[in-house]
Amino acid sequence: MKEREVILSVRNLDVNFGSRRRPFRAVKDVSFDIYRGETFGLVGESGSGKTTIGRAILRIHPVSGGEIYYKGERISGKISREMDQKVVSEIQMIFQDPMSSLNERAKVDYIVAEGTYNTKKHISKAERQNLVDQALLDVGLLPEFASRFPHEFSGGQRQRIGVARSLIMEPEFIVADEPISALDVSIRAQVLNLLSKLQKERSLTYLFVAHDLSVMRFISDRIAVISRGQLVELAPSEELFRAPLHPYTKALLSVVPQPDPESERDKKILIYDPQMHDYESDPPVWEEVIPGHFVLGNQKELEVYREEATR
Ligand SMILES: Nc1ncnc2c1ncn2[C@@H]1O[C@H](COP(=O)(O)OP(=O)(O)OP(=O)(O)O)[C@@H](O)[C@H]1O
Ligand SMILES: [Mg+2]
Numbered sequence: 001m002k003e004r005e006v007i008l009s010v011r012n013l014d015v016n017f018g019s020r021r022r023p024f025r026a027v028k029d030v031s032f033d034i035y036r037g038e039t040f041g042l043v044g045e046s047g048s049g050k051t052t053i054g055r056a057i058l059r060i061h062p063v064s065g066g067e068i069y070y071k072g073e074r075i076s077g078k079i080s081r082e083m084d085q086k087v088v089s090e091i092q093m094i095f096q097d098p099m100s101s102l103n104e105r106a107k108v109d110y111i112v113a114e115g116t117y118n119t120k121k122h123i124s125k126a127e128r129q130n131l132v133d134q135a136l137l138d139v140g141l142l143p144e145f146a147s148r149f150p151h152e153f154s155g156g157q158r159q160r161i162g163v164a165r166s167l168i169m170e171p172e173f174i175v176a177d178e179p180i181s182a183l184d185v186s187i188r189a190q191v192l193n194l195l196s197k198l199q200k201e202r203s204l205t206y207l208f209v210a211h212d213l214s215v216m217r218f219i220s221d222r223i224a225v226i227s228r229g230q231l232v233e234l235a236p237s238e239e240l241f242r243a244p245l246h247p248y249t250k251a252l253l254s255v256v257p258q259p260d261p262e263s264e265r266d267k268k269i270l271i272y273d274p275q276m277h278d279y280e281s282d283p284p285v286w287e288e289v290i291p292g293h294f295v296l297g298n299q300k301e302l303e304v305y306r307e308e309a310t311r
Contacts, residue, residue, distance in 0.1 A: 004035040007071060007173060007205050008057065014065030015052050023064070026052045028229040030066075031286065034173075039199065039206040041220030041237070043213055043252065049229040050209045051096075054175040057207070058093055059084070070173070089119045092166035096178040098158035102150040108161055109146035112136065115169045135164040139194060156187035163194065177209045192219060214256045217241060222292075225249045231286065235293040245295045245305040 013030040016023035027049045034040040042050050055061045057068055059075065068076040075087050095101035102111055112132045116123070123131075133143035139160040150158055159179060166174060176195065180188040196219065198204060210216055216223055217237055224234040225248060233246040244250045282298035289295055289302065290309045297305055 006033045007036040008034040008207070009069040009072075010053070010057070010066070011069070012066035013053065013056060013063060013068065013076075015049070015056050015061055016064040026229050027056070029286075030226070030229075030231050032224055032231065032234060034205060034207060035221075036172075036205055037199075037203050038221040039208050039219050041216040041223040042207060042209045042226060043211065043216055043223060044226035045211060048226045050211075050226060051177055053226075054093060054177050054207065054209060057175060058091055059087055085119070089115070089169050090171055091173045091175070092169055092171040093175040093177060094159075094162050094166055094179045097182045098155055098162055099182065101162060102158060104150055106149075107146065108132075108136075108148055108150070111150065111161060112146070112164045112168055114165065119169065131168055132164075135168040136161075138167055138198070139164045154187075155183050156191060159183060159191050160194065163191075163198070167198070171204065173205045173207070175207045175209070178211065179208075180215070181210065188215075195219075212256065213252050217256075225252065230296060231294070232296045233294065239293055243293075243309050243311070245289070245293070245308055246297070 010030055010032050013027055014025065015027035016025050018024040030049075030053065032040070042053065044050055052061060056063050056076070063076045066076070067074050070087065070091065073083060075083060079087075106114075109129065109132045112135050113128050116128060116131060120128070120131075129146075132146055136143050136145060141157065141160050141164065145153075145157075150161065153161065162179075179195065180191050183191060192215070195206070199206060208216070208220060213223070220237050222234065222236050223240050225232050225240075225246065227248045233240065233244070233249045235243075240249065241253070244253050278300075279298060282300055284296050284298045284301070286294060286296050287302055289306045293309055295302070295305050
């Protein structure tokens with residue numbers, strides 16, 4: 001198999017909030033690699049640290065420990081101005097709530113063009129307008145919309161404006177933070193299709209954040225599961241659904257609706273209780289139990305996971 005290029009590498013990432021003396025550890029010792037061109041899913045319950053990881057990658061949150069590398073160069077901590085510019089233009093984020101993430105007072109053309117005032121300072125007004133028109137067309141909106149305000153649009157259209165705002169920067173890596181969860185069920189598929197079409201056309205790489213696994217299966221090449229700031233499992237999508245190992249992953253999977261009503265009726269909803277694990281005397285480690293399948297567990301658990309993974 002051809003060696004795949006790692007575009008983003010997160011190594012032992014810690015992000016703390018609060019005071020230095022009494023920090024709240026929102027992200028704990030998280031490590032993963034994302035390959036160029038893939039969709040990497042990050043799934044976990046509300047408050048587990050997903051957005052915080054995305055924001056640390058975009059340098060919105062400072063890291064408290066560990067490093068983040070983009071195309072082999074460190075982008076966390078103190079970096080050069082050039083490197084900072086590179087991150088600003090090549091890494092973009094699409095936000096969860098299109099109703100609150102757009103500046104209500106600005107017209108669409110300013111909202112979409114905003115990033116270019118930083119990266120393309122010296123282009124003419126007409127050139128900037130062309131970029132905006134093209135970005136709007138690329139997401140399936142009419143260039144005429146440029147002179148309107150965000151409140152004139154539906155949720156789905158607003159999310160397209162958010163995507164256009166990212167695309168105008170010609171990004172290579174996009175953090176899509178629950179881009180469809182605030183949208184009407186009927187238009188979710190449209191936005192997903194748009195993201196997938198753009199990915200193919202521009203060989204984009206996505207870090208796709210969600211809190212349930214149902215959508216993830218179909219769009220992600222690999223899925224990482226996070227609970228309380230820690231990754232508990234990471235595997236190719238099919239593998240994760242075939243052989244979920246960690247009890248938290250199993251619990252998440254048990255709430256994914258099945259197409260078969262029979263199994264749906266007899267389904268047991270699993271509950272994951274971290275208190276059940278004896279981690280005092282036998283602390284958990286992050287281990288690759290079979291190639292590409294990582295799980296967090298203590299030595300006793302890993303023994304079971306290794307056996308389950310090869311079954
Ligand atoms: N700026 C901040 N200051 C203090 N605490 C924060 C800050 N941002 C996030 N947190 C806390 O860090 C934890 C992780 O939050 P985060 O927003 O990353 O979760 P999430 O997985 O994205 O959740 P959701 O699915 O609800 O979006 C939460 O306990 C949250 O309250
Ligand atoms: Mg979030």
